Amino acid sequence: MTGQSAGAPTRRPTRQQLAVAAALGQTEDFVSAQQLHARLRGDGNPIGLATVYRCLAALAAVGRLDVLRTDDGEAVYRQCSTDHHHHLVCRICGRTVEVAGPTVESWAESVAREHGFRDVRHTIEIVGTCATC
Amino acid sequence: MTGQSAGAPTRRPTRQQLAVAAALGQTEDFVSAQQLHARLRGDGNPIGLATVYRCLAALAAVGRLDVLRTDDGEAVYRQCSTDHHHHLVCRICGRTVEVAGPTVESWAESVAREHGFRDVRHTIEIVGTCATC
DNA sequence: ACGGAAATGAGAATCATTGTCAACCCGCGG
DNA sequence: CCGCGGGTTGACAATGATTCTCATTTCCGT
DSSP states (O other): OOOOOOOSSOOOOHHHHHHHHHHHHHHHHEEEHHHHHHHHHHTTTTOOOHHHHHHHHHHHTHHHHHEEEOTTSSSSEEOOOOOOEEEEETTTTEEEEEEOOOOHOOOOOOHHHHHTEEEEEEEEEEEEEOOOO | OOOOOOSSSOOOOOHHHHHHHHHHHSSSOOOEHHHHHHHHHHHHHOOOOOHHHHHHHHHTTTTOOEEEETTTTTTTEEOOSSSOOEEETTTTTOOOOOOOOHHHHHHHHHHHHHTTTTEEEEEEEEEEEEOOO
């Protein structure tokens, strides 16, 4: 080991990794590896599915991504960001409304701290039947 | 439809269903369908894996079970302690704490109503690093 | 430019979960 | 008590996301 200090074992930069990082930067929503893979290809970025998984795993390992599981077990990723919002989804027509909630933000924050948790991050999804359905 | 009032569509009781319910009642920990299946068989309760999944799904549908996903995507179930609550999960060790929040409950309720949504249901997951990690 | 190591990609392998469908069991009517 | 109809079961196939394998390609220091 020469100069390279320990810690974040940065991967060797490649076109694919940049593409994955860029794609993640273009949205605030959670995306699954499969969606990301499809999107990249659609945008003219040839990339293998396995590579997408590897890049996501690497980014998540360094703490640059939030990872969580959807109800059907698919893993979804999102770039760690400060500003975010939540979704109100109609279970019939799928209409989605973005909602911000300073109330919950602080609630989550305090509940977590109360239990000694740090680096808190949360996900909230509200599902209901919208007015027109 | 004769007299049968709507609501909880209780399934016809069978040995297998009782076994699953009993097994769930014996522990407060989260168990995966696979574990439950193995345990039941070990206890001399012949039961099919598909049936275990069906029973769990049925119980969860009626709201008698809490369901969440482990980091590797396996679904784990636990008998609902009492009422509605959410989870605070440690991203390192996976420790889980149940938290109740009248605050969020009403917040979600009002935000949804504000947008004309009915039959609201929500999911909240708070992830952080717990004190001991 | 060269060599070695890390990264990639195509496809196979894995594994939890769901679907299929014939055999089975439960409760009700006769 | 016996038989019937339909919900339930179980063995196995099918699905789908994720991981593994390994030959090939790309990057980086020399």
